[in-house]
Amino acid sequence: MSQQIQEKYEESQLYKIRHSAAHVMAQAVLDMFPDGKITIGPPVENGFYYDFDLPRNLTPEDLEAIEKRMRQIVQGKHEFKKTVISAEEAKKIFADQPYKLELIEGLEKGGTDEYGNPLKEKPEISIYQHDTFVDLCRGPHVQSTKEIKQDAFKLMNIAGAYWRGDENNKMLQRIYGTAWENAQQLKDYLHQLEEAKKRDHRKLGKELEIFIFDDEVGPGLPLWLPNGGILIEELEKLAKEMEEAAGYSRVRTPILTKEDLFLRSGHLPYYAESMYAPMELEGVKYYVKPMNCPMHHKIFGAKQRSYRDLPVRLAEYGTCYRYEKSGELFGLMRVRSMQMNDAHIYCSEDQFEQEFLGVVDLYRKYFDLFGIEKYVMRLSLHARSGLGKKYVDNERLWLKTEEMVRRAMDNGGVPYVEAEDEAAFYGPKIDVQVWSAIGREFSLMTNQVDFAVPERFDLKFTNKEGHDEVPLCIHRAPLSTHERLVGFLLEHYAGNFPVWLSPEQARVISITDNQNEYAENIAKQLRKNGVRAHADLSSQRMNAKIRSAQLMKVPYMLVVGDNEMKAEQVSLRVRDGSQQNNILLSDFIARAKDRIARRAAGL
Numbered sequence: 220m221s222q223q224i225q226e227k228y229e230e231s232q233l234y235k236i237r238h239s240a241a242h243v244m245a246q247a248v249l250d251m252f253p254d255g256k257i258t259i260g261p262p263v264e265n266g267f268y269y270d271f272d273l274p275r276n277l278t279p280e281d282l283e284a285i286e287k288r289m290r291q292i293v294q295g296k297h298e299f300k301k302t303v304i305s306a307e308e309a310k311k312i313f314a315d316q317p318y319k320l321e322l323i324e325g326l327e328k329g330g331t332d333e334y335g336n337p338l339k340e341k342p343e344i345s346i347y348q349h350d351t352f353v354d355l356c357r358g359p360h361v362q363s364t365k366e367i368k369q370d371a372f373k374l375m376n377i378a379g380a381y382w383r384g385d386e387n388n389k390m391l392q393r394i395y396g397t398a399w400e401n402a403q404q405l406k407d408y409l410h411q412l413e414e415a416k417k418r419d420h421r422k423l424g425k426e427l428e429i430f431i432f433d434d435e436v437g438p439g440l441p442l443w444l445p446n447g448g449i450l451i452e453e454l455e456k457l458a459k460e461m462e463e464a465a466g467y468s469r470v471r472t473p474i475l476t477k478e479d480l481f482l483r484s485g486h487l488p489y490y491a492e493s494m495y496a497p498m499e500l501e502g503v504k505y506y507v508k509p510m511n512c513p514m515h516h517k518i519f520g521a522k523q524r525s526y527r528d529l530p531v532r533l534a535e536y537g538t539c540y541r542y543e544k545s546g547e548l549f550g551l552m553r554v555r556s557m558q559m560n561d562a563h564i565y566c567s568e569d570q571f572e573q574e575f576l577g578v579v580d581l582y583r584k585y586f587d588l589f590g591i592e593k594y595v596m597r598l599s600l601h602a603r604s605g606l607g608k609k610y611v612d613n614e615r616l617w618l619k620t621e622e623m624v625r626r627a628m629d630n631g632g633v634p635y636v637e638a639e640d641e642a643a644f645y646g647p648k649i650d651v652q653v654w655s656a657i658g659r660e661f662s663l664m665t666n667q668v669d670f671a672v673p674e675r676f677d678l679k680f681t682n683k684e685g686h687d688e689v690p691l692c693i694h695r696a697p698l699s700t701h702e703r704l705v706g707f708l709l710e711h712y713a714g715n716f717p718v719w720l721s722p723e724q725a726r727v728i729s730i731t732d733n734q735n736e737y738a739e740n741i742a743k744q745l746r747k748n749g750v751r752a753h754a755d756l757s758s759q760r761m762n763a764k765i766r767s768a769q770l771m772k773v774p775y776m777l778v779v780g781d782n783e784m785k786a787e788q789v790s791l792r793v794r795d796g797s798q799q800n801n802i803l804l805s806d807f808i809a810r811a812k813d814r815i816a817r818r819a820a821g822l
């Protein structure tokens with residue numbers, strides 16, 4: 220079932236197209252600025268860039284002209300030709316290109332490639348030429364510019380970038396472009412970008428009053444508004460129901476602990492950079508916790524355990540704090556305080572497969588519920604060269620545990636890919652990547668198999684033979700953190716949450732003040748029946764009231780005028796545009812309760 224890690228990006232046709240488009244762009248820029256200096260231009264995710272040192276600042280009109288020139292160039296069907304040359308020859312070719320000369324010197328010395336990245340061996344020096352343009356380059360490229368389809372690339376924007384990323388160096392002008400195999404792929408990508416902008420969780424989070432950040436509270440520390448509070452309550456309710464059914468026990472642990480605990484777990488000193496600085500109380504250092512595991516280990520270890528008690532599954536929606544540099548914070552996706560859908564499963568080796576698949580099963584149920592159609596589990600393995608450094612120094616255990624995970628995935632029919640040298644310190648991990656409704660990829664969840672830390676905590680159970688045995692520990696968080704999950708769901712649903720998740724499920728709208736009492740009464744009855752509702756009794760006209768409910772993406776609007784009041788009925792307008800006039804309130808309540816109870820996707 221394990222697919223070999225898909226074709227490496229560096230070897231793909233798309234990479235060659237983008238790399239070649241970067242050359243073509245550099246040629247077009249030099250046509251426009253014959254004295255311009257070129258630096259480097261690698262492919263990146265979704266496209267490419269090239270950095271230039273030019274006599275003046277580029278304008279959006281320049282980008283259009285450069286793009287136009289690029290189209291002419293690619294139609295010339297020029298071949299890309301590689302030549303291996305000596306450093307001397309290279310210096311002659313690039314005599315008036317000082318940045319290239321610097322790169323050639325780097326190549327000559329060895330230790331860096333033509334982009335200035337560290338390199339183990341001394342590279343050969345090569346150039347690629349197409350048409351009149353020559354670049355210092357080791358490829359790979361497409362055969363001919365005709366493989367760069369003239370309607371499948373686009374220049375996106377201009378940005379500033381320091382030469383070699385060093386702010387002491389000169390500021391260069393970077394042009395970003397995107398390139399694809401065909402026009403349709405480009406169109407799809409541009410559409411996705413546009414949708415992602417509309418669905419940006421920071422924008423929707425503000426509009427739908429889900430969360431805010433406050434300067435005096437601090438960066439990366441979200442404040443959940445009442446609507447966000449409801450989302451979180453609903454997600455926790457879901458997790459708790461599912462975990463209870465799957466045999467988990469709930470525990471609670473404090474936010475602060477003594478330094479000793481993290482010394483024992485090994486987080487200190489290795490993980491210290493990601494932790495908040497300690498506070499000292501009565502001569503003892505205390506840390507706010509970056510994760511819950513060590514405390515759960517203590518709970519497991521607080522009692523004598525026999526094989527009959529296993530597996531033990533301890534769950535907690537624990538709040539953790541991690542220090543992230545302020546420049547790396549990003550909305551809800553990268554924060555400093557987080558509430559994690561955390562649990563630790565302690566089991567024996569022969570229980571491992573069943574427990575592991577139990578976790579995978581939970582994932583799949585959540586994916587079904589949220590309509591996540593595309594996902595990949597990525598099994599991250601150790602690398603021999605990292606043993607004793609990045610990884611616990613016990614190759615035998617690594618190989619054994621990795622094989623156990625692989626077997627469990629194979630036997631459970633779980634699609635996965637393998638990635639070497641990306642494991643956690645104490646064991647292999649499974650990163651789960653999911654795709655939102657508009658096809659953007661998110662890394663939200665991780666499972667880890669831990670064969671090392673239970674031993675550090677002296678965790679044990681008495682096995683069937685009456686001997687002490689160290690349990691395995693599975694760390695899992697299928698619903699990620701509230702922060703990341705809500706960030707993802709905002710984009711995934713574009714804010715149109717299913718009824719069960721919607722902060723406000725129904726809004727009652729009176730047509731005139733005459734029906735205000737009736738409207739208020741209906742809202743009360745709805746709330747009594749477990750439907751989150753309120754009545755809009757403002758003096759606005761009905762259409763304005765409907766508009767404001769639509770802006771908040773409320774799934775149900777109940778409009779009441781004199782007719783409805785006399786007949787003790789309501790008129791229902793659903794978020795999807797459908798409408799049902801004059802229905803009994805009890806019929807609407809039955810419908811809403813059914814959608815909520817089933818956590819239905821439909822309205």
Ligand SMILES: [Zn+2]
Nearest residue numbers: 354356357358
């Ligand atoms: Zn190149």
Ligand SMILES: [Zn+2]
Nearest residue numbers: 510511512694
């Ligand atoms: Zn953990």
